[in-house]
Amino acid sequence: MSEKTKKTKRLDDLNFFDFDAIKLGIASPEQIMAWSHGEVKKPETINYRTLKPERDGLFCERIFGPTKDYECSCGKYRWVKYKGMQCDRCGVEITEAKVRRERMGHLELAVPVAHVWFLRKNPSRIGIMLDMRITDLERVVYYASYVVVEDCIDSVTGRTDYKKGELLTDVQVREARKKHGSRLKVDIGAPAVKKLLSDIDFDKEIPTLHVQLAETQSELERTKLIRRIKTMEEFKASGNRPEWMILSVLPVIPPDLRPLVPLDGGRFAASDLNDLYRRIINRNNRLKHIESLRAPEVMIYNEKRLLQEAVDALIENGARGKFFIGAGGRPLKSLSDVIKGKHGRFRQNLLGKRVDYSGRSVIVVGPSLKLHQCGLPKLMALELFKPFIIGELMKKEGVTLKAAKKMLERVRPEIWDILEQVTKNHPVMLNRAPTLHRLGIQAFEPVLIEGKAIQLHPLTCAAFNADFDGDQMAVHVPLSLEAQLEARTLMLATNNILSPASGRPIAAPSHDIVMGISFLTKVKLNDFGEGAVFGSMEEALMAYAYGKVSLHARIKVRGITAIKEDGMNEKDLKNVNTWKDYTTVGKIIFNNNLPEGWPYVNGAVGKKELAAIIDECYKSKKYGKYETVQLLDRIMKLGYNYATRSGLSISIADMIVPAAKQKYIDAAKKRIKEIQGQAEAGIITEGERYNKVIDIWTRVTDDVAVEQFKEMKKFEEAPYSGEGQRFNSVFLMADSGARGSRQQVRQLAGMRGLMAKPQKKLTGGQGEIIESPITSNFREGLSVLEYFISTHGGRKGLSDTALKTAEAGYLTRRLIDVAHNLVVMEEDCGTTNGVVVSSLMSGEEVVEPIEERILGRTSLEDVIVKIKKADGKEEEKTIIKEGDSITLEQSKLVKKYGVQNLRIRSVLTCESKNGVCGKCYGVSLVSGNISNVGDSVGIIAAQSIGEPGTQLTLRTFHIGGAASRMLSQSQAVAELGGKVTFKDIKVITNRFDNKICISRNGAIFVEAANGTIKEYKIQYGATLHIADKVTVEKGTLMAEWDPHSIPVLSETEGTARLTDVSEGITLQEERNKVTGVIERKITASRMGKKNPRIVIEGKGGKKVSLPLPVDTILLVENGEDVLAGDILAKIAKASGGTKDITSGLPRIAELFEARKPRNAAIMSEFAGVVSLETSPKGLVEIVVRSEETGQVKQYAVPQGKHLVVYEGDHVGVGEALTDGAIDPHDVLRVKGIKEVQEFLLNAIQEVYRLQGVTINDRHIEVIVRQMLGNVKIVDAGDTPLLKGEIVSRATLLKHNAQAEKEGKKIAVGDPILLGISKASLASDSFISAASFQETTKVLTDAAITGQVDTLQGLKENVIVGHLIPAGTGISAREFTKEFEAAKKK
Structure with missing residues (x-):
């Protein structure tokens, strides 16, 4: 007895929260037995009459501990005084009931079974160790084939007839027995695998494998050997034994982790694990029974197989495609299912937990609050601050805990005073789901209010992305003093004025406030009181107060404006219209609210201007944070005040339809008719026609919008008539940035424009935009057809929102990881x-x-x-x-x-x-x-x-699916006057005497008089309007080209011969449905390697070959005579489709995941000159010869690829030779790490920039750093690393430092680009990787390698319940270390 108490004492002294690392390994049978408190022999759970656990069953109290604190099963001993004793009648130890959460049992299996993770999880570890295929292994484990466990040598010839590890069927075994008798050692099932595994001797095997590795030539064999060596070395280093992958003892997890919950009506809800365990126990007991009966082998094997399947199901149900189904037809949740996925242990319970002292309610606007305050309903506060109130009551009134609780329940009047006192300096945290960035949780000082809704300060809405249409928010109370301190110093709303993403103000005024301020600072001609001159600001404000001057009238004030402007006489002073320097009363009122000493702001103030003022105030040394917070509150009050006073309302007359609209539309229709004519005549292709039509409508829509805003502005600038409204409210809102965009106003009163089609073609080709636009606007009303097209676009908005939000959320999760x-x-x-x-x-x-x-x-x-x-x-x-x-x-x-x-x-x-x-x-x-x-x-x-990403998916919804698209550039216009220089431009003259550029990467440089140089890239096939070395004026058209197609030009005179162009094989003729013209298109050949091209046979027998990529449209006939500059064929360019973030979001994901693009461009690996050749297979080959080193490299071009270089072109290092997207892996390989960093940074920023989102470069740099944080070993040197292995840079440095210390050869690794998902899984921390994806695989790998997680990152510390190693958590760690060190001294 005394011995026992000593033992438990020692265990309690261990502090389970104080650890620095976690190691994962494979449990040996001895280890499992040491954990266990007894064997579970029966499948019963509880007795349904007495509701007590059955003895020796799955809930047995003798094994797992008592169900009630300090009370044995039979009731002989109860109370704490018997703590640690064991009841002599029922054998239950008298202790706390919570031990039922930590005590484990075990099951002695009648036959060893394979652990399904090591058997099935790719790559199969048992398979690697034994060098057997997974299918063969399964045949053995599931009792379908025998395996030879020792080499069988023929006694006569000395030959090995049957090798160890060879598989034999039942019939083969019988045959072999006849010949070899007992010399043939075969076995079946997991015991056979266990025998093979236990025979492995690492000290003999590993050197043998290394010898084989040195000798082998086959790359496949090499990979296999490296994998075996790696696995064996991992096993050896970790101290695991291979035979432990086969279970002979099965641990039974504590009963409180697989509880039976009583439901009303006397039924129980049982955890699925109990079912799975029960099935194993039943089968195990039956197997023991039939073995004792000496049943036939077939029956026993069958029972053993069933036991193996039952254990598989417990560990991972459905691993072999067969599910055990519970009641109600759903698969049972196995141990694997419990830990993996969104609802698994890691993500559901360890990374996020429900907390006490929290509440949630609807939010309403609180314009009377200060920035650091929020309104908290009294009843909610009473519940949230309960412990604090009870504490105060006990201190003040001197009552007991019980009495204090009673007082609180009865809500005595003195409680309100205490509540006021308790909440006075105690911040609370508000959170709005979804919490997309750190500003989704902020701290506020609570102001107690009546009612049941939380009041929120209007300026924090942007950060929370909250609005007041029924949004709810949660309140959390920081309890400890440290938590309160952090909430106040780090999380208070006044500390979160700038956005961490861009460093610009996020608590900037918007909506009504902007509208109020914009209204206040507007000028209106001819308003009453105009032309007054005041001696001071106060005088002007007094005149306004007495109604002598309007807010918007032009006035002069001494000290702010010049009273007498330069060259002004008395007469001009009286004529207001000659004034240049004036202000208004509204502007004076606004400036009076700016910080002291701020320069006078005399322009119109909209959203942008306000944000700039806030930004400058915050970042200037003179004012800083405190003054900015005051300023924000003042501007908010002012804005609301004047938004109310303005009495703005939207009338239908405010939506001015531009008079010139019809003129634009008619012109566009006429132009489209011409294009239709060209298409019918076969001059342009269907694709070009579509693109041109879309371009025309896009331009018209923009023109109408510009015209509309001009007309609205005219109304604003017109003199005031003395009655009616001064400003157009729609224009005021859109112009000041308060609400609505130019696009929305255009749809209201201009024209709705082109609509987007919901279906996205994967190729991103035609058909994203409906080509007939909606020419009406909402004010005029839509026709039935237009309305139908509208709904088409509207639905796109809704479906995008629903689908893409999840996608954006998943991107954030991968980035965080x-x-x-x-x-x-x-x-x-x-x-x-x-x-x-x-x-x-x-x-x-x-x-x-x-x-x-x-x-x-x-x-x-x-x-x-x-x-x-x-x-x-x-x-x-x-x-x-x-x-x-x-x-x-x-x-x-x-x-x-x-x-x-x-x-x-x-x-x-x-x-x-x-x-x-x-x-x-x-x-x-x-x-x-x-x-x-x-x-x-x-x-x-x-x-x-x-x-x-998440925000932008929601944005399409507000525009209602109206399509917007980039206009293609089709000309080079001189932006400044100066001297022209051509670079790399070859010119030929065509039959119309036009100068045509026939170089691929030509450019025109214009140098202005002041030395500024502008570069203009000129497309192949462009028509040049100027010559080299001339001087041009600003605005001169220098060159123009067709933006929608690339021409194939004849560069010399001659006869065109079509080679490898045969109808039905590489040429397809199709009649255009719209125009009825027959188009001849090059297609990919299905039969043999054809290489379609046009060969121009010039004078003197000179031949020039021009390859024709897939989708080229032929314009010449075979044998036709051509002149220089003739267009022989056209290659259509993919048009710019709609530009919303939906196309952007997959692009961002593609870049971060570093996926290889579908049709990547081929890159030149060094600089040189291009020549084109035909490979033996008939494909085009690009050959690059370096002029400096003479190095030559051939690049085979896949069929259908478009070349962007031609014979004799010069290419630089890393330049694309064919069209297609650039593969970042190629950039890394060819140009190195710096270039790929810049490439990724710019490509990602480009997507966000299109959307008008500012993200600071360094955030993307941080992610790119993580993507490039690993290396692939090229030469392992004398380190334990293996060639071809991917390890983190830190691991490589660690091993190399060790090797240098010992004077050995160091390892060399090449930088490698990993996508964010791969990089997360390649993390040095298995806890972090397991909580991300592929949980079971990560844990299997970690167990085999005996991986140690040193808890360096944030996630793993959150999971084990430590302070995170960031922020105040770092100083806490340092302090603890110093304290421990001092204690040791």
């Missing part, structure tokens, strides 16, 4: 590497200027500019020093002095061992200070990228 363990780990890693940034260009326009891209980043070089002094001399001035975090002021200087590019530190080149450093990350986008150690930059990056 790949980046969660990236935290700022040190101040400075000391690297000298970085990236060069310059302004981002799209074609000719600057999309993102350099000053925006460098803001808040760390410079890697001094920026020195030349400044002209007053005396005309130049001096050098350093505007940015190396190591500076670039401030707003410095970035403005960069813009001022026209600095083109700058080297900055980047996460991509950071050299921190784990995590990143503050200097490489740069200034935190939220606080504006350099990032602290512990900032979880990975999570912030993932949220910043994922959140807009």
